[in-house]
Amino acid sequence: MFPRQFDYVAPTSLDEALQALADNPNAKVMSGGMSLIPLMKLRLFSPQLVVDIGRIPGLDGISDDGDHIAVGALVRHAQTASDPLVAANAAALAQAAAWTGDAQVRNRGTTCGALAHADIAADQPAGALACGATMVARSASGSREIAAADFFVDTLTSALNDDEILVEVRLPKAGAGEGSAYDKLGRRGGHSDYAVAGAAAWVRKANGTVAEARVALTGVGSKPTLAPAVAAAIVGTDGSADAVVAAAEHALEGVTVLEDLYGSEEYKAHLAKVYARRALTSALDAV
Amino acid sequence: MEITLKVNRREVSADVEPRTLLVHLLRERLRLTGTHVGCETGYCGACTVHVNGTAVKSCTMLAVQADGADITTIEGLASNGDLHPVQEGFWERHGLQCGYCTPGMIMSAVALLDANSNPSEDEIRHGLEGNLCRCTGYHNIVRAVEYAGAKMRGEEPPPPDWEVSA
Ligand SMILES: Cc1cc2nc3c(=O)[nH]c(=O)nc-3n(C[C@H](O)[C@H](O)[C@H](O)COP(=O)(O)OP(=O)(O)OC[C@H]3O[C@@H](n4cnc5c(N)ncnc54)[C@H](O)[C@@H]3O)c2cc1C
Ligand code: FES
Ligand code: FES
Numbered sequence: 001m002f003p004r005q006f007d008y009v010a011p012t013s014l015d016e017a018l019q020a021l022a023d024n025p026n027a028k029v030m031s032g033g034m035s036l037i038p039l040m041k042l043r044l045f046s047p048q049l050v051v052d053i054g055r056i057p058g059l060d061g062i063s064d065d066g067d068h069i070a071v072g073a074l075v076r077h078a079q080t081a082s083d084p085l086v087a088a089n090a091a092a093l094a095q096a097a098a099w100t101g102d103a104q105v106r107n108r109g110t111t112c113g114a115l116a117h118a119d120i121a122a123d124q125p126a127g128a129l130a131c132g133a134t135m136v137a138r139s140a141s142g143s144r145e146i147a148a149a150d151f152f153v154d155t156l157t158s159a160l161n162d163d164e165i166l167v168e169v170r171l172p173k174a175g176a177g178e179g180s181a182y183d184k185l186g187r188r189g190g191h192s193d194y195a196v197a198g199a200a201a202w203v204r205k206a207n208g209t210v211a212e213a214r215v216a217l218t219g220v221g222s223k224p225t226l227a228p229a230v231a232a233a234i235v236g237t238d239g240s241a242d243a244v245v246a247a248a249e250h251a252l253e254g255v256t257v258l259e260d261l262y263g264s265e266e267y268k269a270h271l272a273k274v275y276a277r278r279a280l281t282s283a284l285d286a287v
Numbered sequence: 288m289e290i291t292l293k294v295n296r297r298e299v300s301a302d303v304e305p306r307t308l309l310v311h312l313l314r315e316r317l318r319l320t321g322t323h324v325g326c327e328t329g330y331c332g333a334c335t336v337h338v339n340g341t342a343v344k345s346c347t348m349l350a351v352q353a354d355g356a357d358i359t360t361i362e363g364l365a366s367n368g369d370l371h372p373v374q375e376g377f378w379e380r381h382g383l384q385c386g387y388c389t390p391g392m393i394m395s396a397v398a399l400l401d402a403n404s405n406p407s408e409d410e411i412r413h414g415l416e417g418n419l420c421r422c423t424g425y426h427n428i429v430r431a432v433e434y435a436g437a438k439m440r441g442e443e444p445p446p447p448d449w450e451v452s453a
Contacts, residue, residue: 002306004306005305008351010354033348037329101417103395107341108347108348
């Protein structure tokens with residue numbers, strides 16, 4: 001099993017890569033290749049040109065940029081999972097990266113690739129949504145920032161244009177009273193493999209009250225999505241176990257639930273509430 | 288495309304199509320057939336090799352991506368005819384039955400022990416999540432890795448289960 005023929009370039013500068021994308025409407029970016037190569041081998045997708053960004057220097061770092069942490073395009077899942085800056089400021093994303101695939105997948109796949117791929121059951125998009133991440137997209141004609149809440153458009157569809165590269169994801173620095181967490185049921189049980197359903201939560205407490213919250217779901221619908229009604233219901237409470245249970249009951253408001261090979265609509269709806277509750281509980285514990 | 292890489296400490300060059308997968312370069316061009324192909328979809332881990340010291344699935348990597356890389360396959364583990372402690376562990380603790388998953392399982396186990404010299408049973412099981420075995424039920428694979436870990440730490444390996452009385 002191998003892909004159809006394609007042309008391949010591996011530029012050593014970002015500008016060259018962006019130009020290759022601008023010049024070739026049928027080009028595709030490749031970072032870790034953990035989703036793209038399987039799709040190409042199954043011939044579900046056959047780009048004319050693959051632009052491998054893996055040899056561009058300067059994209060593989062995680063840095064403290066003042067008010068945010070920047071995770072570069074070539075940062076692998078394993079690195080996101082074990083980085084102390086990510087753990088301290090965006091624990092939900094670190095946890096989601098740690099539970100993405102298996103050791104070999106985490107050694108090659110990139111956090112930015114997992115976001116750009118926008119799989120309905122991917123882990124890290126939920127973490128990015130809950131942590132209020134911002135995506136930085138570059139093209140030959142410039143740069144723009146996209147809020148995570150606007151980034152996941154539909155099944156396998158992000159807000160990126162074909163000629164854009166997601167060069168980094170920015171995670172706001174955590175302030176006092178903040179905490180976040182991710183939890184999932186994996187397709188192979190436990191935390192293993194894509195999420196049958198999963199949820200990430202971020203909270204900020206002030207004076208014993210939940211002042212702000214974001215909860216995101218993955219695996220249950222057509223895309224990773226915020227569950228705004230859960231967040232609204234927990235804000236203003238003391239974050240007690242009862243308040244969390246009550247808030248999680250709102251998990252499906254404004255969220256489309258779809259069945260797939262791994263669960264019926266009813267089961268997914270149930271899991272959405274269970275994981276919203278678990279993620280919220282852990283996020284509050286982490287404050 | 289002309290690529291040059293190191294495979295098992297030897298420099299090799301090859302002219303490959305961009306779509307050539309690393310596993311096909313290794314097996315069909317370099318005749319290193321110890322690396323197996325199981326599922327071809329990235330799930331079973333039979334094709335696991337080390338690229339620049341980390342375990343990767345060679346069926347889900349293009350040969351051109353490995354240009355300039357340092358690759359180790361199962362054939363490169365033993366030195367001067369002495370088995371690597373993980374290979375020895377699989378032998379001593381019956382970590383295989385049909386052997387199909389074994390090369391990939393061993394390469395993953397070596398990477399696991401390189402990163403964590405004294406893993407718990409749980410850490411071993413989780414660390415090998417990317418490798419499927421259809422025969423052993425994993426039990427003796429875990430024991431084999433425990434054996435190897437002890438050897439690599441210079442300790443006496445735990446006795447085999449079949450010598451431990453109930
Ligand atoms: C066996 C296996 C198990 C897996 N299990 C899980 C799991 O449990 N949870 C999970 O979430 N995922 C899982 N994955 C998918 C994995 O997380 C991928 O690494 C990820 O989806 C894609 O990242 P990548 O760097 O490999 O991107 P690639 O495969 O290189 O690219 C994927 C897509 O994103 C685009 N893209 C990539 N990087 C960029 C960029 N910087 N800018 C613009 N576009 C870009 C590509 O054009 C392509 O369309 C699994 C994959 C495998 C093979
Ligand atoms: S053959 Fe590569 S993962 Fe199965
Ligand atoms: S020993 Fe047969 S598949 Fe593992």
